[in-house]
Amino acid sequence: MKDFIWRLRMNYDIKSIKGTDINYYFICKRRAWMSIHTFYIIDKNQFIEHGNFLNNRNRKYGYHGIRIGHNEIDNLEIDTQGNYIVHEFKRGRKALEGDIFQVLHYIELLENEGFKVRYGVLHLLGANKIKIVEKTPELLSKLEKAYENINNLRNDKMPEPVKNYYCSHGCSYAFFCWG
Structure with missing residues (x-):
């Protein structure tokens, strides 16, 4: 595990990669590219508004925030032993790959800063369920590959649009890509 963290520090600074970049990378490379290059479409569509409402409504007292x-x-919880638990709220009914890796990214960031993290909790508000996110060698290997690819996106030209499920189900960039 320590070797993995050391390799991440040697290649690039993971603090420069946002959790949303990780999430977007698993949904749409074009959207990730736009986020990396700070190209945002702020249209406050109903999906964003709904997600923000649910996140604020479900924020628990005693959770703390941190910027790295x-x-x-x-949403960080500190247990009685001083360990951190990352909480991420999503409006959907199921855990998407990007959601899981966003939580893993936050766990890596905290551990690289010296915090002891037990696990992450993905709150799926649409299904009123939770999913526990823990580090495994397989997930860490995939996260490292995502870091490398996101780092490469910084220097690449904007990827061509690719239609997928999310294009017609809540993507703020759909009009930009498809007119």
Whole structure:
């Protein structure tokens, strides 16, 4: 595990990669590219409004927020032993790959800063369920690959649009990509 963290520090600074960049990377490379290059479409569509409402409504007293690099981790719980638990709220009914890796990214950030993290909790508000996110060698390997690819996106030209499920189900960039 320590070797993995050391390799991440040697290649690039993971603090410069936002949790949303990780999430977007698993949904749409074009959207990730736009986020990395700070190209945002702020249209406050109903999905964003609904997600913000649910996140604020479900924020628990006793959770803390922290900023690490370009990342803002809004919901951190500190247990009785002083360990941190990352909480991330999503409006959907199921855990998407990007959601899981966003939580893993936050865990890596905290551990690189010297915090002891037990696990992450993904709150799926649409299904009123939770998913526990823990580090495994397989997930960490995939996260490292995502870091490398996101770092490469910084220097690449904007990817071509690719239609997928999310294009017609809540993407703020759909009009930009498809007119």
